[in-house]
Amino acid sequence: MRTPPFLVGAALVFWGWQTDFLPLSIVMAAVLEASRMTRARWEFSDEDFSRIWTICTLLFLGIAVYAFTDNGGPARFGSFFQNPSPATQSSAGAVTSRTASTMLRWLPMVLFLFIAAQAYSTREDIPLSTISLILRRRWKRAAKEGVPLPGIRGVNVAFPYFAVCLFAASVHPADGQGYFWGFCALVTWALWSNRTRRFGVFVWAAVLGVAFVGGFFGQYGVGRLQNYIQNLDPRWFERFARNQGTDPSHSRTQIGRLGQIKQSGKIVIRVEPKEGVPPDYLREASYRIYGERYWRAGPSRESFQVVPQETNNLAFILIGKTNFSSAQITCYLEGFSRESGVPLGLLPLPSGSGRLEELPVFVLRMNNLGAVLAEGPGLVTFKAQFGPGLTADSAFDPSETISITNFPGRRARQNTQGRPPVVANPDLIVDPAERPALSQVISNLNLAPGNRVAALRTLKSFFETNFTYSTWLETPNLLNTNLTPLGAFLTRTRRGHCEYFATATVLLLRELGIPARYAVGYAVHEKSGREYVVRLRDAHAWCLVWNERLNIWQDFDTTPASWIEEESRNGSPFQKLSDLWTWAGFQFAKFRWGQSNFRQYMLLALIPATLLLGYQIFARRKRKRNRSTESELERIWPGIDSEFYKIEQKLAARGIGRRTNEPLMNWFERAVSDPDVATAAKSLREILRLHYQYRFDPNGLDAAERERLRFAVENCLKELNRQPTKQAAQR
């Protein structure tokens, strides 16, 4: 079944219009429809069609991989497999649908080579066996057993391709009715050419009209339904779309939570020390204000400022200082920016980081607590230069005050109404609810306010000797006491994880009048070859203490050193296997986010592969014109050297050309009706008789007759040459 002229071209342009590939689609349509104008054809064998089909399949697979990675597939699916939750499930689903729609949109491009091969081949159809492996095997078997093959073995793919174009056009970003009406027009065109003559045009049009009206209301209804479901409860849907990763504005601690706190051994950061000492901690964010369970960034939460980029360089200066050490850090950006839709996340930085090099991000922002927020690819590798001393955090300002009535995380049952607001420096503020326990500890330890060095030493040994690290929290008996979870930790249970230790230390220091902040990030301790790996369970919290002598913030960690062992003991026995998987995922993420050159290599490798296949198909095949083979045949037949053809050419030049299916006699009758030729009719008839005998009589002409034919043609040509001049004279 052949398509009417220009139908496939129109469908292609329609597809281009709907999917924003208009210029490309016009070129494709022109190439395809030009096959109707030109007579150039190639002789493709079944094998060639199979090769072209293989190219198309490869292209399809390549596009599938490209679309999948481009839409964040590996990362989303990775998180889905590691942590199957509704949120990851929905994001993996979204990736699948985005991938599918990209592939559908590109389908006409992928299959274009195949349809073009059909259009420019000498055959009208493509052997079914190139497309169907089953048929190919079945026919091969049939040929072996001598069973007759089915009569129809080819299929014209023009109509299927037309359908593919329409289908691909349906994946269009634009709203509006353009698609529907364009679709109707094209389908009408296609059906018109193939309509049955059994029914009148009116019946045909009526049936088609009914189908279109049904389709119109059907799609309208589906659209309404979709709107309805989307508006059902936006918040309910929002739940699935929550971003992950550390939030620079607040941190919800596990303080007061019961039961096992479990963290996975997934490797999230790799650190390769380049110069100097490796960093001990990688800090993501720090916070200033603690209420029950929550740490808040306080007034600093909105203070993100864009970090200027050095010109023509992927380097950012966080703070001007001398850096002695540097390390290459690779980490994932876990979140997604709502505005730009690109991955977003806090960079884990060694304390005292001054300069970030080779950082391939679009935007880098930093708040005055030293949290650095990057927007860029989902995986970044960069060099951090760091050294002891100055940090990017804002210095302690004694004059800064904050007034807080409602500390974060305060339970509703605790009446805050009527209480006077707490006014204090944000780096010294303590929730009054925590005060009793803190005072008790301070008086027990006999600590004097203001003595920073003594306080740090005492607190360090206090936590080291009297406390145990535990991620398992039994039920503290708080029912009949006024103790907060932190108070219980300090005075009764004395067991907890890093968040307890860090929070307690910060608050104790503040109670002693020493400015302190709460920092979260990762501890770096596990060496793997040249680099350090940081797992999710290495997530850590510690404090920053203000050194008023040097005017810098210093890390201070009171969590018992046994915590690392304790955490490792919780590791899975399949840690190695899991690491291998993480490594593979890491390599893929590197490739997917363009942090390795593999993708470019793959593209470069595709070019010679395609060229080779193309050479096999096109260059080895003799380019064939429709006419040439037939003239080869003609050369075999006798009498092909007859002079009569000169006359035919002559008359053809005058516009009396012979059609290929027109016998000479019929053409002659037509020619002599022309007044110019009519005068030569008699000699022409004789020439034709001789020519026919020369050509079609197996006995041929004898020498005299052959000479007569030659002579008569000469005369006739002379006569014909005179004709126009005679007529010109008459005019």
Place this chain on the structure above:
Amino acid sequence: MSSTAINSNQLQVAREVYKRITANVSKVMQGQAEATRTLMAALASGGHVLLEDFPGTGKTTLAKALARSLDATFKRVQFTPDLLPSDILGVSVYSQRDQQFHFHQGPVFTNVLLADEINRASPRTQSALLEAMGESQVSVDGERHFLSEFFFVIATENPVEFRGTYPLPEAQMDRFAMQFTLGYVQPSEEVAILTAQQHNHPLDALQPCATVSDVLTLKHAVESVRISDELKRYIVDLVAATRSANGVQLGASPRASLALMKAAQALALFDGQEFVTPEQIQELAVPVIAHRLVMQPQAKFSGVTARNVVEEVLKKVKVPA
């Protein structure tokens, strides 16, 4: 080779025979020169003819006129649903006198047989004609009876009536060298027909103008008409093209090629040529090939006929020139 043995004088004689018969037939069949020419081509090339046309267009008259023009035996069988094979071929009858079976020849033992409304007989009776037409012989009771050397079947059928008819099987269709229609004549010619038949039918006055041996001479002369390999190839290309044409379920067989070549040779003889030219092949392609094609049902519904297919093939295949 017989082609070299026959000289142009014999061709001249054969052409005279053709002209006499045509002139005689045209006394009765006004305005049907084309049909007469085609019919004569079938006769001269040894093929049988199936005339398909509306009632009253002169099918029977044409057949009768041809038979009358020849000094040959002519039999006519009106096909009806209850006609039996023995009614056509003949029957063995037990003779009391010599106590033996004697074969009584049926109407098929003749020179010219008019099988009128052939599609009204049952397929069984239709196929009885098959052997006779294909092999020029009849087998009855295991005994072979040969037909005369000059045996020509003109069958007619009516395309508009379908009730109580049995369309001819494909195999039977292939036995006919040609199928063509007469068509309605021009009004002026129809007036001439009325005038001619005002008092009596001109058929009654028709006198034989050729003998059976004349016809055999004609047939032999046709065989000696030369045809080049290129034109044989053209015929094969035409027939082969019908096998891959759109809407055709079953294309024409090599028997079609053979029939087309022979018919073209006959036309060449009629035109006074000693060799075949492409025009003659094109002229007879439709009557020789079309009725042998089995069309796909979809093609039939969408109005494509076998005739269209052959005409399309003629347009597509490049003609030697």
